Amino acid sequence: MISRFQFVDDHRNTYEVKRLCQVLHVNRSSYYKWLAGAEARAIWQRKDRILAEEIREVHGESGGAYGSPRITAELREKVQRVNEKRVARIMRTFSIKRSRAPTATVTPAPAAGRYSPG
Numbered sequence: 001m002i003s004r005f006q007f008v009d010d011h012r013n014t015y016e017v018k019r020l021c022q023v024l025h026v027n028r029s030s031y032y033k034w035l036a037g038a039e040a041r042a043i044w045q046r047k048d049r050i051l052a053e054e055i056r057e058v059h060g061e062s063g064g065a066y067g068s069p070r071i072t073a074e075l076r077e078k079v080q081r082v083n084e085k086r087v088a089r090i091m092r093t094f095s096i097k098r099s100r101a102p103t104a105t106v107t108p109a110p111a112a113g114r115y116s117p118g
Contacts, residue, residue: 005034052094054080055087064099067091 002010008020008031021028058074059066066074068088075082091097 003034005031009035048090048093051082051086052090052096054078055090055094055096059091059096059098064097067098 004024004026008017008024008026011020017031018028020026021031054075055071058071062070062074068084068091071091072082072084072087075087
């Protein structure tokens with residue numbers, strides 16, 4: 001999904017920034033603030049990709065059984081300061097999913113009949 005600010009940035013050579021912001025109902029000052037933060041966002045995205053690789057490594061070692069709390073604990077043991085919410089967000093973003101054991105479904109025996117209160 002592309003942000004409105006990214007759309008303005010992509011088309012600013014074709015149209016005026018002022019007009020693009022009016023059409024998209026975006027404040028120009030907000031666009032310029034977003035533009036100023038582009039370098040910081042790029043740094044965070046790079047750090048997130050590096051952390052995602054470390055998460056994949058721990059996730060693979062666990063056979064896909066660990067979720068974000070246990071992966072966070074493993075990363076902290078490796079002397080890395082990391083927040084569980086960040087680990088969970090990165091796992092969602094990079095589609096790192098915990099594999100769960102199949103759950104047994106309980107079905108009543110056909111001879112049991114229906115329960116009727118009364």
